[in-house]
Amino acid sequence: MSxxxxxxxxxxxxxxxxxxxxxxxxxxxxxxxxxxxRLERELELDREAVPER
Amino acid sequence: MAEEQxxxxxxxxxxxxxxERRGGRxxxxxxxxxxxxxxxxxxxxxxxxxxxxxAPTEAVMGDIQRxxxxxxxAAWLALGPSFGVVAACSVLYLWKKDLRFxxxxxxxxxxxxxxxxxxxxxxxxxxxxIWGAYWTWDPRLTTTLVLWFIFVAYLMLRSAVDxxxxxxxxxxxxxxxxxxxxxxxxxxxxxxxxIHPTVIASEGxxxxxxxxxTLFVAIGAFTLLYAYLLVVRVRQEDLAxxxxxxxxxxxxx
Numbered sequence: 495m496s497x498x499x500x501x502x503x504x505x506x507x508x509x510x511x512x513x514x515x516x517x518x519x520x521x522x523x524x525x526x527x528x529x530x531x532r533l534e535r536e537l538e539l540d541r542e543a544v545p546e547r
Numbered sequence: 548m549a550e551e552q553x554x555x556x557x558x559x560x561x562x563x564x565x566x567e568r569r570g571g572r573x574x575x576x577x578x579x580x581x582x583x584x585x586x587x588x589x590x591x592x593x594x595x596x597x598x599x600x601x602a603p604t605e606a607v608m609g610d611i612q613r614x615x616x617x618x619x620x621a622a623w624l625a626l627g628p629s630f631g632v633v634a635a636c637s638v639l640y641l642w643k644k645d646l647r648f649x650x651x652x653x654x655x656x657x658x659x660x661x662x663x664x665x666x667x668x669x670x671x672x673x674x675x676x677i678w679g680a681y682w683t684w685d686p687r688l689t690t691t692l693v694l695w696f697i698f699v700a701y702l703m704l705r706s707a708v709d710x711x712x713x714x715x716x717x718x719x720x721x722x723x724x725x726x727x728x729x730x731x732x733x734x735x736x737x738x739x740x741x742i743h744p745t746v747i748a749s750e751g752x753x754x755x756x757x758x759x760x761t762l763f764v765a766i767g768a769f770t771l772l773y774a775y776l777l778v779v780r781v782r783q784e785d786l787a788x789x790x791x792x793x794x795x796x797x798x799x800x
Contacts, residue, residue, distance in 0.1 A: 497611045504614040504672040526786050
């Protein structure tokens with residue numbers, strides 16, 4: 495492999511790792527958002543079930 | 548009566564704080580975090596331009612030397628801020644018993660492992676055309692590999708123990724003991740015979756001014772990226788903890 499080939503592999507690996515980590519953060523965030531939505535729905539249902547004094 | 552009060556407390560406290568923390572609704576999104584993310588992207592693009600186009604080609608090694616800028620930046624991020632924050636927050640947790648320090652330490656360890664992985668892979672890619680081998684059991688390489696194993700074990704330990712003060716205590720002790728390898732990695736090229744070049748030296752490291760500037764820009768760009776990713780990751784952990792607490796409160800009623 496030429497010098498430039500090694501350079502391309504090196505930089506490719508760096509952005510692959512960083513991109514993979516950012517992707518995993520985005521997945522975790524959407525999972526958390528789904529949990530928040532579910533919890534908000536549950537709270538809304540409970541709010542309707544328990545009348546305010 | 549008590550059940551009703553618990554439920555009302557959950558209604559009163561949970562939804563606004565949850566919405567505020569999720570960072571996408573209800574005006575809770577932080578402008579400074581977005582600005583940090585945008586500036587880290589711009590800084591990385593600028594550093595890439597400097598490293599790949601602007602910086603002069605090294606006379607002996609040729610273009611492969613351009614890997615140096617991000618290899619050193621990743622090593623700096625791992626050894627300096629990432630594992631430094633793990634150790635500092637571990638000490639703070641043991642002192643204050645505040646689980647937020649534990650969450651910051653775990654987020655920083657995750658980033659430290661990522662930056663160490665980049666260092667450990669880009670180093671051999673650079674070494675192959677220069678040294679003629681991907682890997683040698685050189686003290687710098689070996690101690691860095693040991694550091695990587697230590698913090699992978701730290702993350703595995705965290706995933707094996709239930710969240711709470713027990714996990715935080717174990718992690719804090721592990722994080723502090725594991726950090727001891729950081730000065731050993733740094734000093735390895737001074738203590739033992741090595742073929743690894745010295746980048747940070749009292750004489751200036753022998754870098755041309757343009758190369759030194761490019762290196763500092765790459766380090767700055769990666770430091771901004773680290774800060775941004777750390778903030779995002781810690782916020783996610785805070786939100787997950789808050790969600791667990793609210794859910795626990797609701798199921799207890």
